[in-house]
Structure formats: C-alpha cells, structure tokens
Amino acid sequence: MKVICTKDNLKKALTQASRIVGTTSALPILNNVLLKTEAGQLLISSTNLEIALKTRIGGQIEEAGEITVPARTFSEYIGNINEEKITLQTKNINLLVKTEKTESILKGLPTEDFPLIPEIKPVATVSINTLDLSQALERVAFASAYSETQPELSGVLFQINATELRLAATDRYRLAESITTLTGRGIEAKLIIPNRAVGELLRILGETEQGVEILIADSQALFRTANSEFISRVIEGQYPDYQQIIPREFTTEIRVKTRELVSALKLSGLFVQDNNNVEMKIRKSDQSLILRATSSKYGSNTSLVQGEVIGNDNEIIFNFRYILDCLNHITQDHVLLKVINNSSPAMIVPQDEASRCLYLVMPIKT
Secondary structure (H helix, E strand, O other): OEEEEEHHHHHHHHHHHHHHOOOOOOOHHHHEEEEEEEOOEEEEEEEOOOEEEEEEEOOEEEEOOEEEEEHHHHHHHHHOOOOOEEEEEEEOOEEEEEOOOOEEEEEOEOHHHOOOOOOOOOOEEEEEOHHHHHHHHHHHHHHOOOOOOOHHHOEEEEEEOOOEEEEEEEOOOEEEEEEEEOOOOOOOEEEEEEHHHHHHHHHHHOOOOOOEEEEEOOOEEEEEOOOEEEEEEOOOOOOOOHHHHOOOOOOEEEEEEHHHHHHHHHHHHOOOOOOOEEEEEEEOOOOEEEEEEEEOOOEEEEEEEEEEEEEOOEEEEEEHHHHHHHHOOOOOOEEEEEEOOOOOOEEEEEOOHHHOEEEEEOOOOO
16 A cells, blocks of 8 residues: 555544544554555544444555554654655555655554444435534533443434434433434434444534435444544433423523523532532512522522513522533523422523523422
8 A cells, every 4th residue: 555645634534533443452453543545545444343433535546555553653643743745655564654754664453353344224314414413412412321220321312303303312310402404304213322422423523514414224323424434333222201301381481691690600609519509599579590509618609690580489409510511502692491390390491492402400309
C-alpha cells in the first residue's frame, strides 16, 4: 500500500477512529485501526466489538493494500506533524509514515487478525437532517441510566414512524423526550442505542453538515453520513412504556426566564451539596417562584425568580441537579414549569412548542 494524503483529513479521521478502539490487552488487535485502500480512497476502520466506525478520506492511491497499526499512537503522531502532505507506505506488516522532514515506522499487526465489521442488512432505512438528529440526541442523552440490572435503560430509545423520530431516555427519576421530523418517509421501528454509542455518534455528527441515513437491522443499527459509517449494537429488551406516566393536566404552571432559573438553582445548589434537595414554592399572589436550600453543614439560601403563574399555589422539592441538567439543554429564553403536587412528576418544557421536547422530573418525598 502506498497513499499520499493531507494531514488535516487524516488527523480528523484518526481522531474519530481512536475514540472507538478498545483498551484490552487480551485482544491487542482491538487497539489498532485498519487502513485499507478501497474505491480510490483510504478506508480507516476501528471497532471494540460493541461499536465500529468506517471513515473514508481522499488521497492519491499509488499502490493498493491494507495494514493495521496502533490507533492512538498513530493519531497522536499525525497530530504532531507540521507538514501538510503525508505519505503512508507499507513495509511488510509495518507502516512507513513520511513527510518532507520526518520519517517514522509504526509496527503493525496482521490484517487477518482484525475483526470483521459486519455488513448491515437493513429491514428499514430512514433519513434525517444531521443538525436535527444531533440536537434531539443532546436533549435526551443526559437522562439515560447506567444500569446493569436494567440494561434497557442504559441507552436512548429511537421510535420511528412514517414522518418523525421520537427519542427518549430515562433513569426512572427523570425522563427526557424529543421529537424531530424525518427528511424522508419512515417505517414503524423501535430500537435502543447504548449510551456510549450515542456519545460517539454525537461527536461524529458534530463534524458533518450533510444528512444522515439510519439503517436498522435486527441486532444492529448503522448511521451513515457522506464519509462515515457508524455501527452500533442494539440493546435487547422492552423499553418502559413511559407515555403512561406523562401527566395530561396540571394544578399549577409558571413561566420563567430560563437563565434566571438556572442562576437561582446554581446558587441554591451551593448550600445543599450533601443531599441536592431544593424546595420550590410557586406563589400566585406575587407571580413568583421561591427557591430555598437549607443545610446544617453549609447554611441556607433563598432566591426569588419572577414569573407568570396560572393555577394554584404549590410546593415541591427537587434534586436541583436534575432540573439543571434539562435546563442546560434548553436554548429558548423562557420555560414552563408544570406541577400537580409534591408527589407527582413535574414537567418542564420550552415555551416555544415548536421545540417538541419535554422533561419529567420526579419530586423528592420527605
């Protein structure tokens, strides 16, 4: 193999690939990336047997071939090269990396040891705008759990119908849902993508502006962009029917400025580092939300956020971090806090209904 390519393209692809590789010494080949010439391009593949990534970059292919080399070493080396043009050439199972001023050899491993990345045979394929998918995932991913006893909660639920994609995540203390429109016609499907895969997918989506195809198979899903194919296993199991717990009616509703509520929660949080519990009082008389935090160790704080109240006065206690997590993913200027009582889930939604997302948070019972 002999390929001439640019540093920027190679560095970008290797950065993505090196995040995928494993760290196990039991299978050293999983620490490597596979470099392979294919259809006039350089194909860079990596896997940890749970997720896999194939990325293609352009280059001048002078000799076809393939080789595997340590992913992180190769990525860091390319990142420290100053020259723009790089020549990659195989020497038996080693890789010669050459620029105008540098020359190095990376020791490789036999390509036949590299795990076969399976070809997806989809039962359904849908298309979606890259930015829409990225924003929808960011709105929900933080709410998923890391559970060995309930693996179905350790991921994000993808629900697809003819026109839209509905994403949901929960750890049973909070729930996040976001809905976005497909760019092509969809088909009924449900799948759960693991947390780590969602995190890597978000990074990949952040580096492309073109659309995404989602190819769904029985046990895997493939997310395809113009230059990359990201494959993830699908978590087996039945996702909770969370729609049943979403309240339809509320006793109290208050509209507040998002950033003011964030600021008040951060102030209150300083005083409840031992339990995270913050009491909220909604008062109709002066159209306000009062936050009170008390701790025998740190002291106390009271903060007032002015708002617009509909309904009755109400009191409720939350883990303030759960509220902050969702507010940090809301870009609208105002949010609505909807409350039933101190033992029922409360809802937080952006005032702009076009955002099509909601958050449920369970209160703390005392």
